[in-house]
Amino acid sequence: MPASKVNRFRRKLESLASLSLLDGDLVDRMLLKQDLAPARTDLVPQHERSGGRLVLMEGFACRYRNLLGGRRQITAYLVPGDSYDLDTVLESDTDHAIMALTPVRAVRLSPAEVSVLMREAPAVGEALRRAARIEEATLREWLVNIGGRPALARIAHLFCELDWRLKAVGLVEDDRFEMPITQYDLADTAGLSSVHVNRTLQDLRRQGLIALAGRSLTILDRTTLQALGDFQPHYLRHRVAA
Amino acid sequence: MPASKVNRFRRKLESLASLSLLDGDLVDRMLLKQDLAPARTDLVPQHERSGGRLVLMEGFACRYRNLLGGRRQITAYLVPGDSYDLDTVLESDTDHAIMALTPVRAVRLSPAEVSVLMREAPAVGEALRRAARIEEATLREWLVNIGGRPALARIAHLFCELDWRLKAVGLVEDDRFEMPITQYDLADTAGLSSVHVNRTLQDLRRQGLIALAGRSLTILDRTTLQALGDFQPHYLRHRVAA
DNA sequence: CGGGCTGTTGACGACTTTCAAGATCGGTGG
């Protein structure tokens, strides 16, 4: 099995709780029917009533919300291995949509499938609850980032987080990873204009902290970048105990 | 029993799930030992390991985080009836602190007490889980607010939210409520400078949308204020069914 | 080859911050 075919969702769960082989197999079997979706399409539309449970296998997506004046605010990224709405027992009542930022491969699950999974593999349930807490901590971190830091630090922080998260699912090689997020999307993430994002990126490059060519981001000076973004990865804590 | 002595926590839970009389009594009994704390003190310090479960009975508090350059970002308000960390089964590992914004009266609970409560009164557990989801939605809303809206709309949105939440616990009379939050705190909430908050408040007053005298805020034109802040209270949804 | 999306750049202006100084308010001690 080529490395690119590794089940990153399983891998992520394993970093959050101890899955037995049987648990892992169950997870694998749950993810057989994978759908493709092109970039820029909504995977889960706003106001979806009964939830749009999905697991992202390949590609990037985001959770966002439209607001007055044509602006849009992205509130979370989904990277390979991330899931959406999987731990929600209650009705979800989304006031946000999920959009593919790149072409994606994803699995849609029914509430029934999810409850089977949680019942048959309690460790998976535990992992998902932990993942939910990490997501919440990340949300808080984004609020702090956007509310309290200037543009340069915001982008730096964002890149540090992506680096960390992608590393956790094996998508970073030699301090380099695919970062297929347009400057417009970064702008909507960081609460900046795309023009200012562009200039901020140039600044990071000029300082020798990153190299950004096409969709490939290389972190040249992680120490300085983390200091600049006041990045402390604690909130992304994975596995607490073995 | 004077109205001011109403148990606002119980009242909030009842708006989130159907509590039996016994459930309610159990809640009441759990809240006998109330502590007082002066304004500007940390109720839960940063890096508290095993959680600082508490229920706020009187006064305002906030969840915040310090950041570089002496700035501080507030990520949530706690108003009477709100609780903190009550639904956390896992270790909490806080990366933020809770501070009293005013003198407060609060109840501290041990993990044991919480689990007794959840076991003896499952409806309380359900209410707390709903409360947690509302908190998360609120957090997302704040991110959207701060990331995507100009100062005037940010403050307007914030006031609309406070109005809504305080109304739910009976702290709004004649479109007026106590708003004992300093302009410095508002600044740290909205990601603005205190000077700019001051000017923004004057703008809201000049437009006849609010009256703010001392610590008392009156909403003069709710319709316009909500439109200005693009406020849609859906995320604060209380009781879904009776 | 052409068109659309993305990235880049310049000029200008707006929103917001910083600095600094006063005014006001509420509580405390005399």
Place this chain on the structure above:
DNA sequence: CCACCGATCTTGAAAGTCGTCAACAGCCCG
């Protein structure tokens, strides 16, 4: 009861960050 003090609020001026507008370049894909 009054004076005083710190905290909070208010105001002005100057500077800076960031946004808008507009145009152009580069790239990918059909």
